Amino acid sequence: MGDRNVSGCPGERGIHRSILVVRRMLQQALRASSRGFPLLRWVERWAEGAAARPGASQVVKTLNDMPGPSFASVTWDLCARQGLSRLHELHMKAVKRYGPVWKASYGPLMTVHVADPALIEQVLRQEGHHPMRSELSSWKDYRKLRGHHYGLLTAEGEEWQTVRSLLGKLMLRPKAVEAYNETLNSIVSDLMAKIHHCRNPQGVVTDIASIFYSFGLEGISSVLFESRIGCLNKVVPEETQHFIESIRTVFEKTIVTMAIPSFLHWLLPKTWRAFCQRWDYIFEFAKGHIDQRLRAEAEKVARGEKVEGHYVTYFLSKTELPMKTVYSNITELLLAGIDTISSTMSWSLYELSRHPEFQASLRAEVLAVLEGRKIANAEDIARMPLLKATVKEVLRLYPIIPGNARVITEKDIEVGGYLIPKKTLITLCHFAASRDPAVFKDPDSFQPARWLTKKKSHHPYASLPFGVGKRSCIGRRIAELELYLALSRILVEYDVKPSLEGNTVKPMTRTILVPENVISLQFIER
Numbered sequence: 001m002g003d004r005n006v007s008g009c010p011g012e013r014g015i016h017r018s019i020l021v022v023r024r025m026l027q028q029a030l031r032a033s034s035r036g037f038p039l040l041r042w043v044e045r046w047a048e049g050a051a052a053r054p055g056a057s058q059v060v061k062t063l064n065d066m067p068g069p070s071f072a073s074v075t076w077d078l079c080a081r082q083g084l085s086r087l088h089e090l091h092m093k094a095v096k097r098y099g100p101v102w103k104a105s106y107g108p109l110m111t112v113h114v115a116d117p118a119l120i121e122q123v124l125r126q127e128g129h130h131p132m133r134s135e136l137s138s139w140k141d142y143r144k145l146r147g148h149h150y151g152l153l154t155a156e157g158e159e160w161q162t163v164r165s166l167l168g169k170l171m172l173r174p175k176a177v178e179a180y181n182e183t184l185n186s187i188v189s190d191l192m193a194k195i196h197h198c199r200n201p202q203g204v205v206t207d208i209a210s211i212f213y214s215f216g217l218e219g220i221s222s223v224l225f226e227s228r229i230g231c232l233n234k235v236v237p238e239e240t241q242h243f244i245e246s247i248r249t250v251f252e253k254t255i256v257t258m259a260i261p262s263f264l265h266w267l268l269p270k271t272w273r274a275f276c277q278r279w280d281y282i283f284e285f286a287k288g289h290i291d292q293r294l295r296a297e298a299e300k301v302a303r304g305e306k307v308e309g310h311y312v313t314y315f316l317s318k319t320e321l322p323m324k325t326v327y328s329n330i331t332e333l334l335l336a337g338i339d340t341i342s343s344t345m346s347w348s349l350y351e352l353s354r355h356p357e358f359q360a361s362l363r364a365e366v367l368a369v370l371e372g373r374k375i376a377n378a379e380d381i382a383r384m385p386l387l388k389a390t391v392k393e394v395l396r397l398y399p400i401i402p403g404n405a406r407v408i409t410e411k412d413i414e415v416g417g418y419l420i421p422k423k424t425l426i427t428l429c430h431f432a433a434s435r436d437p438a439v440f441k442d443p444d445s446f447q448p449a450r451w452l453t454k455k456k457s458h459h460p461y462a463s464l465p466f467g468v469g470k471r472s473c474i475g476r477r478i479a480e481l482e483l484y485l486a487l488s489r490i491l492v493e494y495d496v497k498p499s500l501e502g503n504t505v506k507p508m509t510r511t512i513l514v515p516e517n518v519i520s521l522q523f524i525e526r
């Protein structure tokens with residue numbers, strides 16, 4: 001595909017090409033010199049932005065004009081430098097080298113990366129009625145192979161819209177979510193008992209994430225089944241442990257399996273087999289719980305007892321949806337509710353332990369709202385701005401999905417002055433955007449107060465931990481409530497300190513962003 005000259009005049013085309021070349025040279029020079037100079041970076045951004053504004057340039061560039069690393073260099077980074085787990089860092093390096101829009105190929109998969117908030121907004125505003133994350137997906141391949149239906153994470157088009165509209169009523173409306181308050185608080189009580197039980201004589205809990213995995217699973221199970229499954233018992237049931245490990249393996253193998261088209265799965269048979277076996281266990285585990293719950297309801301009905309409930313499995317099973325669709329949706333919701341909660345809880349306490357003064361201010365806010373009570377509810381949370389800012393800041397620093405994706409299927413779109421053909425995979429580099437010094441001052445430091453100022457200094461699409469729009473996270477409200485209730489209770493009962501002063505933990509990409517090492521913390525009773 002050649003340059004598209006909007007005026008269509010061949011003479012002008014040559015001039016525009018020269019302007020393009022000069023602009024590109026200028027941008028490259030600026031890029032090289034701007035690393036240490038924010039003002040120059042701003043000028044460069046301005047130049048990019050000006051190019052993106054409608055009418056600013058008559059020439060729309062194509063994928064051929066787009067910069068990016070060679071196939072060999074990407075392969076070297078991924079294979080020889082453990083790049084898969086450093087993908088979020090590679091995005092940041094690429095921004096410095098190529099600017100906010102670049103292309104790269106991972107095996108046969110070519111994707112355009114977008115790392116500037118204004119350009120991320122341009123993509124998301126053109127995503128259409130039924131936004132799609134990715135057309136090619138090993139998650140979808142597995143479901144096709146086994147004859148499972150798609151759940152909300154993997155479904156597309158009308159199929160996705162039907163379930164999204166049904167679940168939105170139960171999971172996104174603030175009043176409906178408040179109904180989970182009591183159940184979630186009872187799980188937080190079990191979490192507190194678990195923390196108490198796992199502390200050593202110095203009060204140290206080793207590997208807090210493992211406790212928070214159980215907390216996440218127990219929380220999402222209660223929302224889905226309205227019953228407890230014992231993950232926070234003193235001894236975690238073996239099948240629960242296996243389920244949690246299966247999810248971890250699926251996330252680990254997702255990027256590799258994504259880079260290989262389905263007809264080439266035999267290329268890495270061991271990886272593909274392990275991936276499928278883990279999915280089999282995940283589906284089996286979820287089906288076991290769903291069947292058990294629905295059987296209990298059926299027995300109640302047989303005894304002439306009244307059956308009611310607002311839990312998600314019951315709600316979905318009463319709709320017209322085929323049972324296979326109910327199974328796959330509940331399975332995907334279970335999966336989505338565990339690592340997300342676990343990582344956010346771990347990072348929140350990690351940062352709070354490293355910022356004792358801020359931790360004290362946050363505790364003071366919680367205690368002031370609770371007025372002598374120990375347990376917060378949804379109404380109390382509304383009066384805790386510092387707590388909300390804490391979670392926002394944690395998710396800015398450690399966005400669960402460091403690079404999300406979109407495929408615009410309906411039309412070619414223009415982003416940052418480039419014409420991106422429809423069906424191109426577009427990677428939205430959220431980690432890079434939310435750590436960009438041109439967007440957030442001192443971007444690597446934990447500063448919840450930046451979310452409290454009335455005059456927002458950053459672009460609204462600079463940090464989008466739950467996504468935005470029609471395809472954004474459906475579990476957002478439940479997740480936030482769960483996090484707020486747990487964090488506020490921990491702060492009331494404990495002073496949280498690092499177990500080892502000066503020990504830092506970096507994030508790593510495992511499809512989602514997780515702590516690279518074990519986080520251990522000291523919980524001192526107050």
Ligand code: HEM
Nearest residue numbers: 152336337340344400401465466467471472473474475479
């Ligand atoms: C801190 C916690 C969480 C974070 C940061 C998070 C983040 C996200 C993000 C970034 C997306 C993709 C949005 C997009 O493509 O635009 C997403 C989708 C999704 N999340 Fe979450 N999530 C969290 C917790 C949860 C929980 C607890 C559940 C289950 C109750 C859940 C269920 C889902 C589902 C089903 C989708 C797919 C929605 C769709 O495609 O329509 N998430 N989440």
